[in-house]
Amino acid sequence: MTSVAVPTPVGAPFFAYRDGVLHVEDVALPELAARHGSPLYVYSRAALRAAWQRYAEAIEGRDLLVCYGMKANSNLAILREFARLGAGFDIVSGGELARVIAAGGESGKVVFSGVGKQAWEMRAALAAGVLCFNVESQAELRRLSDVATAEGRVAPVSLRVNPDVDPKTHPYISTGLKENKFGIAIADAPEAYRLARDLPGLRIVGVDCHIGSQITEMSPYLDALDKLIGLLDTLRADGIRIHHLDIGGGLGIRYQDETPLAPKALVDAVAARLQARGYADIGLVMEPGRSLVGNAGLLLTQVEYLKPSDAKHFAIVDAAMNDLLRPTLYDAYHGVLPVVPRAGQTHLYDVVGPVCESGDWLAKDRELTLAQGDLLAIESAGAYGMVMASQYNTRARAAEVLVDGHHVHVVRERETVAALFAGEAMLPD
Structure with a gap:
């Protein structure tokens, strides 16, 4: 019998081949497809916990709050899991x-970021008692002051500072350069802090900086930190x-x-x-998202058709750009694994979906043996x-x-298709 080579999943050991079949923890993926259909998002609870543990090691013995950047994955079950973990x-x-x-x-462990907060959102966050608002402009400071004063509350604020540091990542997920829409230019930050100090209904609590996503090097963080420490010196001189x-x-x-950067190494x-600059007593906050959930999930999809041509071999699957947008949006790479690897001739396939767009692809030029x-x-x-x-x-939507061991939730x-237009209405005849 011809042996079939099996790759090592990036999510190992929580995603692994057993007897030639890809499993998530103790559950075989074909069983999930048979019971729940495809396309299907599948997450590993053990992988989520292991990712959190890497941050727990950084927290130990420090005044450090890890705030999950929930825009990465906001499913209630995942939020609940991280809330339980602290x-x-x-x-x-x-x-x-x-x-x-x-x-x-816990609302008191929430930081509210974003460049375009509306008044109703500010009111909701004030009522909930969030830890702080990460404010991104002087105009937002003034609006928040007005809203907080009208509500008879005091809004804790942290100004998001743009240090003009290159995070060495994809331009769409770079947020710390001066041409990005995010934050207040670091040269303008002292003036903004003085405004925050003088406006009613505001209380200054912190400094915030987020330079981008999918960063794998230490240097961009430390380059930004050096600029932030300079700002801290200025604010201390101003009595803030x-x-x-x-x-x-x-x-x-x-x-x-x-090669991902270890959270503890960065925090250390x-x-x-x-400490070397005289700020050993300052608390730290982190906002990880992707690194907590990215490798804890996969998208399961079925090959509908194989379409060879002179120029390309296409594997047309039931997942599409509407299910996973990152390849189309960022030209992003995602690994593609056969759930049950087979022997036979390999081809270079583009894995594409049924959406009516040429940009509807999930992977390009992957060497696969498929049926x-x-x-x-x-x-x-x-x-x-x-x-x-x-x-x-x-x-x-999928x-x-x-998956939690052998349990599937x-x-x-x-x-349902009916749900897609349930809220729509036609004009009268």
Whole structure:
């Protein structure tokens, strides 16, 4: 019998081949496809906990709050899991705040980021008692002051500072350069802090900085930190006390051959530099998202057709850009694994979906041995997968399941076609 080579999943050991079949923890993926259909998002609870443990090691013995950047994956079951483990939450909308509350998260461990906060969102966050607002402009400071004063409350604020540091990542997920829309230019930050000090209804609590996502090197963080320490010196001279420094998130994961940065290594380096500059007593906040969930999930999809041509071999699958947008949006790489590897001739395939767009692809030029009906696992889909899914082409969104050992929990039911237009209305005849 010809032996079939099996690859090592990036999510190992929580995603692994057993007897030639890809499993998530103790559950075989073909069983999930048979019971729940495809496309299907599949998460590992053990992988989520292991990712959190890497941050728990950084927290130990320090005044450090880890706020999960929930825009990466906002499923209530995942939020609840991180809340149980002690996480705070980094939110960017009133809707995300509602999700945190619904999942049982602590509002007092929430930081509210985002460049375009509306008045109703500010009121909701004030009523909930969030830890702080990460304010991104002087105009936002004035609006927040007005809202807080009208509500008879005091809003804790941390100004998001843009240090003009290159995070060495994809330009769409770079947020710390001066041409990005995020934050207040570091040269303008002292003036903004003085405004915050003088406006009614505001209380300064921190400094915030988030330079980007999928960062795999230490140097961008430390370059930004040096600039932030200079700002802390200026604020101290102005008599403005800062209780915490939020160094953001953005730690990368392995999609292909990256070497991710360990949270503890980063925090150790940051703490050492702060101590050397006289800020040993300042609290730290982090906002990781992708690094907590990215490699804890995959997208399961079935090959509908194989379409060879002179120019390309296409594997047309039932998942599409509306299910996983990252390849189309960022030209992002996701590993593709055969759920049951087979022997035979390999071809270079583009794995594409049925959406009516040339940009509808999940992977390009992958060496695979395939037959119609095969199942494929799109790796590293736990972050920015389901949260970015749409209903384009009137396609119902996928279900989500969370595997815990040999138990399978449906944490989002598959959307029905009828639900897609249930809220619409036709004009009268």
